[in-house]
Amino acid sequence: MNYYKLIILGTGPAGYTAAIYAARSNIKPILITGNSIGGQLINTNNIENWPGEAEGLTGQLLMERMYSHVVKLKVKLIFDSIIKTNLLEKPFYLLGNEKYYCDSLIIATGSSPKYLGLESEGFYKGKGVSTCAICDGYFYHNKNVGVIGGGNSALEEVLFLSDIANKTHLIHRRNYFKAEAITIKKLMFKVLNKAIVLHLNHIVEEILGNKTYVTNIKLKSIINNNIKKISVDGLFIAIGNVPNTSVFKEQLLLNKGYIKTRTGFNSSTATSIPGVYAAGDAVDSYYRQAITSAGSGCMAALDTKAFFNSICG
16 A cells, blocks of 8 residues: 655645655655646746846756755655545545555645636637747747736746747736736837737637637727737737646635635644645745745645654654
């Protein structure tokens, strides 16, 4: 039977950091990778706010460094994805390709990109509709592309694509951006130089194409409902994320899908079930930074150590 003292789910900044701290506390954790090894950060082209990296680094490089750190500490990694759990009985039960049991669990399953919910979006997914400019931007060299969103992720994507594409359109439902001031400054510089075209106070009404790939998008003004059509070969959606927590429904307390923890108290990463802790984007709908995810992973490991100390006397 696959029975472990501590299992950590997820290999983003939170999961890797939790594994590092748990290993250094001699808890000997097992790390189950999930489907996306390295989490969403591997799709980030440039991280300019990681402390100690003034010149910046790629998300891929940062995740490779964290992976190497975990391997150096001899943490066992299992390449599997959990599809079912029972956290209401001890030991905790997890089901993936195999069955796993554990005394304590750290959930760092992160989040996944949110989609618009349009029928045409589903049809053209993989045919011009994408949520990852780093992954798919190469295919749009000297072509026209659109990006939807107004946060840091959207602006980073549009800046990245503006160096590849012929013309880059940014579509945003508001007339202001929820992004860092320095990123907005970079955006506006490129807007002034006509490398990026803004479509503020607009939403995507429909994605159009020839059934093989995207050719146009229909935009609707939220001010006067006017419709306009712009020509694009690709559309990148960066409108937020959905926490990967559905497997824990009806077991853990959730708030709009995010796991509720004791934030602000001792054992602040503790969930509604003793022995189960949570960190990173599965918990955090507000800060959503690599550094805060890593910090909460550290906290979850220290909380788990305190949990074992309490039950062992």
